[in-house]
Amino acid sequence: MQFGIFTVGDVTTDPTTGRTPSEHERIKAMVAIALKAEEVGLDVFATGEHHNPPFVPSSPTTMLGYIAARTERLILSTSTTLITTNDPVKIAEDFAMLQHLAGGRVDLMLGRGNTGPVYPWFGKDIRQGIPLAIENYALLHELWRKDVVDWEGRFRTPLQSFTSTPRPLDGVPPFVWHGSIRSPEIAEQAAYYGDGFFANNIFWPKEHFIRLVELYRQRFAHYGHGTPEQAVVGLGGQVFMRKNSQDAVREFRPYFDNAPVYGHGPSLEEFTDQTPLTVGSPQEVIDKTLTFRDSFGDYQRQLFLMDHAGLPLKTVLEQLDILGEEVVPVLRREFAAGRPSEVPDGPTHGALVARRDAEAGEGSPVPAGSPA
Amino acid sequence: MKPLKLVAVSAGLSQPSSTRLLADRLAEAARRHLAEERATEVRVVELRDLATDIANTMVTGFPGAALREAIEAVTEADGVIAVTPIFTASYSGLFKSFFDVIDNTALAGKPVLIAATGGTARHSLALEHALRPLFAYLRAIVVPTAVYAASEDWGTGGDGRTDGLATRISRAAEELAGLVLRRPAAAERIDAVIPFEQQLAALRP
Numbered sequence: 001m002q003f004g005i006f007t008v009g010d011v012t013t014d015p016t017t018g019r020t021p022s023e024h025e026r027i028k029a030m031v032a033i034a035l036k037a038e039e040v041g042l043d044v045f046a047t048g049e050h051h052n053p054p055f056v057p058s059s060p061t062t063m064l065g066y067i068a069a070r071t072e073r074l075i076l077s078t079s080t081t082l083i084t085t086n087d088p089v090k091i092a093e094d095f096a097m098l099q100h101l102a103g104g105r106v107d108l109m110l111g112r113g114n115t116g117p118v119y120p121w122f123g124k125d126i127r128q129g130i131p132l133a134i135e136n137y138a139l140l141h142e143l144w145r146k147d148v149v150d151w152e153g154r155f156r157t158p159l160q161s162f163t164s165t166p167r168p169l170d171g172v173p174p175f176v177w178h179g180s181i182r183s184p185e186i187a188e189q190a191a192y193y194g195d196g197f198f199a200n201n202i203f204w205p206k207e208h209f210i211r212l213v214e215l216y217r218q219r220f221a222h223y224g225h226g227t228p229e230q231a232v233v234g235l236g237g238q239v240f241m242r243k244n245s246q247d248a249v250r251e252f253r254p255y256f257d258n259a260p261v262y263g264h265g266p267s268l269e270e271f272t273d274q275t276p277l278t279v280g281s282p283q284e285v286i287d288k289t290l291t292f293r294d295s296f297g298d299y300q301r302q303l304f305l306m307d308h309a310g311l312p313l314k315t316v317l318e319q320l321d322i323l324g325e326e327v328v329p330v331l332r333r334e335f336a337a338g339r340p341s342e343v344p345d346g347p348t349h350g351a352l353v354a355r356r357d358a359e360a361g362e363g364s365p366v367p368a369g370s371p372a
Numbered sequence: 373m374k375p376l377k378l379v380a381v382s383a384g385l386s387q388p389s390s391t392r393l394l395a396d397r398l399a400e401a402a403r404r405h406l407a408e409e410r411a412t413e414v415r416v417v418e419l420r421d422l423a424t425d426i427a428n429t430m431v432t433g434f435p436g437a438a439l440r441e442a443i444e445a446v447t448e449a450d451g452v453i454a455v456t457p458i459f460t461a462s463y464s465g466l467f468k469s470f471f472d473v474i475d476n477t478a479l480a481g482k483p484v485l486i487a488a489t490g491g492t493a494r495h496s497l498a499l500e501h502a503l504r505p506l507f508a509y510l511r512a513i514v515v516p517t518a519v520y521a522a523s524e525d526w527g528t529g530g531d532g533r534t535d536g537l538a539t540r541i542s543r544a545a546e547e548l549a550g551l552v553l554r555r556p557a558a559a560e561r562i563d564a565v566i567p568f569e570q571q572l573a574a575l576r577p
Contacts, residue, residue, distance in 0.1 A: 135575045152577050184565050192568035204434045215565060223568075265431030274436065 001335045002346030003328045004044025005037055005320070006079035006236070006303040009057035012310035015258040020310075026056050027063070029313040033306070034067045036317050038074040040324025043346065046077035046109065046303060051118050054260075061094040068102035075348070076102055079200075079303065080111025080179045083140070084132040085122035087156065091136075092143040092164040099169045104349030107175040109198050109234075110137060112186075128155070130185050137176075141193065144173035172356055175347040177234055177301075180212065187212050191219030191231070196347065198234035199296075202305055203261060205274050206295050209235075213296050229343055234301035235292055238277045241322045245280040251315075252279045259309040282326040289327075290334055298339050300346040302331070375411040376552060378402055379449040383419045383456040383467035384489070391489045392418065394521050394541075395455040398487055401545030402453065402552075409553055415449075417442045419466050426466065429473045439473070447478040451485070451552040452512070454503070458490040462502040471506065480511040483551035485544050487519040496520035513551055517544040 007030055013020040021029065034045040045067065047057045057063060064076040076098070081091060091108075099106040112129050113119075119126040135153045142149055143164040152158040168174065177196035180186035181204065190197040197216040201209040217228035225231070240255075242248035249268065256268045256279070271277055278288045289302065304323065307316040345351065380399040384391025399414045406412040419426070425439035435443060446452060456467035486503040490496070499518040507514045519540050530536030535543070 130571075131575055134571050138572060138575075154575050154577055185571065188565050188568050188571070203432060208434070219565070262432045266428040266436070270428075270436065271432075274434070 001299070001332060001339075002043040002075070002301045003331065004042050004046060004075070004077075004301070004303050005033070005306050005323075006044075006046040006048070006077075007033065007057075008048045008305070008308050009050060009055050010260060010308050011054040011056060012260060012308065014310040014312055015254045017312075023056050029307070029316075030057070030063065031067060031070075032313060033316055033320065034074065034076075035070060036320045037324075038071045040320050041328065042074070042320070042324060044075045044077055044301065044303060046079040048079050049082055049113075050115070051121060052115055061098045064106070065098055065101055068098065068105065071105075073105070075105045075107060077106070077177075078108045079198075080109045080113070082113045082118065083110040083136050084112045084129055085118050085124050086136075088136040088140040089143065089156075089159075089162075089164060092140050093166075095174050096144070096164065096166050096168050099174050099349070100166055104169050104353075106349070107177065107347060109177040109179045109196075111179040112183075124155070130183065131155075133186065134189060137178075137189065137193075141173075141176075144168050169349065170353050172349065172352045174349075175352060177232075182208075182212075184212065184215055187216035188219055191216050191225075192223050194220065194223065194225035196232035196234055196300065198236075198301070198303075200236045202236040202238045202276050206276070210295055217297070227342070229297060229340065232301075232344065232347060233296060233299040234303065235296060235299055236276065236303055236305065237289060237292070238275075238305040239285045239319075239323070239327075240279045241282050241285055241319060241327070243281065245284060248279050248281065255309040255311055261308075263309075282322055285323075285327050286330050286334070289331055293335065298335070298343045300344065373410065375413045376406055376450045377445075377448060378406070378412055378414045378451050378453065378552070379446050380414065380416045380453040380455065381419065381446065381467075381470065382416060383464050383470070385420055385457065385464075385466075389420075389457075390521065390523070390526065391455050391457050392416070394487055394489055394519065395453055397541050398453045398455070398485060398519065398545055398548075401541050402451065402485070402548045405546050405549035406552060415445055417445065419470050422470070423466055426469045426473060430469065435473060443474050443478070446474060449482065450555065451483045451548055452479065453485045453487065453548070454507070455487040455489070456503070458488050458495040458498045461495060462498055463488070463506070468506070471510065476510060478510075479507065481555070482512050483515060483548055483555060484512040485515040485517075485519070485548040487521070487544070489521045491523050493520070493522040493524065496522070515544055515547045515551065517547055519544045 011026045037045045047060050049060050051058050060078050112133055116126055135155055149159055149162050177198040178186050178190035179198040179200055181200050187197055199209040199213050217231045220231035221228045240248055240252040253268055257263055278285045306319050380395040382392045382395040403412045403414050422439050425436045429435045456463040484507050486499055488499050499520055504514055521537055525537040
């Protein structure tokens with residue numbers, strides 16, 4: 001089981017001081033947060049991709065490449081990479097390059113984005129969102145697995161005798177997660193390829209995501225990648241902790257009340273009741289996170305949103321200390337207890353290479369993540 | 373045979389409210405017509421009680437428990453009676469907001485009786501110019517007779533040129549009951565997924 005953080009990269013005014021960080025400060029803060037994640041023993045850092053203010057991370061592989069050079073163990077990922085508006089050829093090249101530089105510590109989560117105008121800004125039609133996600137990923141998948149690609153599709157100029165370079169590290173492409181908050185088509189896509197499915201459940205009640213994850217698990221098995229329990233599931237979470245619950249609530253409330261996504265809506269109490277958000281003691285975070293397994297089954301990756309809504313860097317780093325020291329070690333132990341041995345761990349490059357080699361030894365080369 | 377479900381949505385704000393009164397009158401009249409053939413359960417959804425939930429849903433994108441339950445009731449209803457006060461020449465913002473947060477296929481093919489209240493009869497065509505297009509967009513089957521009740525209607529009968537409120541209620545309710553009874557049984561809604569090969573094949577040039 002892997003634990004990590006994912007960031008939106010928003011530049012938001014701190015509602016308690018009225019201070020707004022510059023883009024430069026925010027970018028440096030994101031890097032400091034990533035380095036801290038490794039320091040406190042987390043496994044994953046994932047950054048969003050946005051192309052409009054108030055968000056800074058428009059160029060994820062640039063940022064992740066820099067972080068890769070300054071870390072040793074941390075897996076670098078995205079949340080999400082826009083499979084609809086980015087050229088799949090450029091995604092194949094950028095992430096293969098990053099994979100080499102990071103020694104394999106790279107995966108990515110594909111999504112369709114949440115900002116309508118990004119489609120026209122990049123010359124795409126938002127009404128084709130799902131078809132773009134399907135066709136672009138089919139090409140990306142092929143580019144990473146076939147040395148020479150002849151290809152023709154609906155949305156991109158055709159390719160003749162094209163080789164995407166560099167080839168993936170050790171001949172094994174980065175692991176891919178498909179992120180979705182509402183589309184069963186994307187759960188079906190993840191299942192078809194035997195890729196991971198990440199349900200970003202942080203803003204909505206769990207009932208909705210239970211259906212999506214269950215669909216993904218059933219279809220994963222249908223396509224012959226293993227049992228439903230062996231499907232690769234990632235979930236989101238959102239926490240704010242202090243030693244005493246009341247202190248956490250008091251400190252976080254102004255950030256909650258003014259948060260860009262859900263601020264000025266339901267109360268903190270209603271929202272914590274209905275969504276994964278936990279504001280309280282480390283023990284409360286442990287208790288709530290453990291319930292995710294009851295709802296979704298044993299899963300592979302848990303990412304927490306820690307640094308949005310204008311929280312100052314110093315506070316975020318304190319939160320990461322608490323997460324790394326008091327929460328994640330307990331969660332690792334508890335999630336490991338009673339976990340069936342056939343349920344896979346979170347995906348790593350080393351494990352994918354080993355699996356590829358094992359399958360090659362059996363004489364049935366099935367690249368990890370490709371349809372059986 | 374399962375009883376038919378009739379849901380009246382009232383956007384009245386005062387207590388007691390003439391909008392709610394009109395909703396109750398219409399629901400009772402429709403129930404009586406339906407009861408000749410099928411047992412019918414009537415449920416009234418008071419949007420005033422859900423006002424905060426509806427605003428929160430606009431902000432968060434998901435409905436709280438009480439609103440979710442009301443949305444499910446409307447979605448599963450065999451017929452809907454939608455009643456709003458006329459504010460500023462149209463339906464009230466609360467009324468529109470409820471139908472904004474409900475799934476845009478929830479009313480497809482469903483018989484809907486539209487009705488409104490107002491201080492003066494001068495706004496009665498708001499039913500035809502505002503409510504009817506709203507429900508046409510949602511692909512509901514809107515009952516031909518829309519019922520408008522101005523304050524004066526509660527104290528007068530009809531005259532040579534116009535039917536009184538009671539007659540209009542009865543006519544609209546009978547039309548609604550007719551549509552509900554003739555409506556084909558709704559198929560169970562299932563979450564069907566299009567197999568991925570089909571999705572891929574549809575994109576081949």
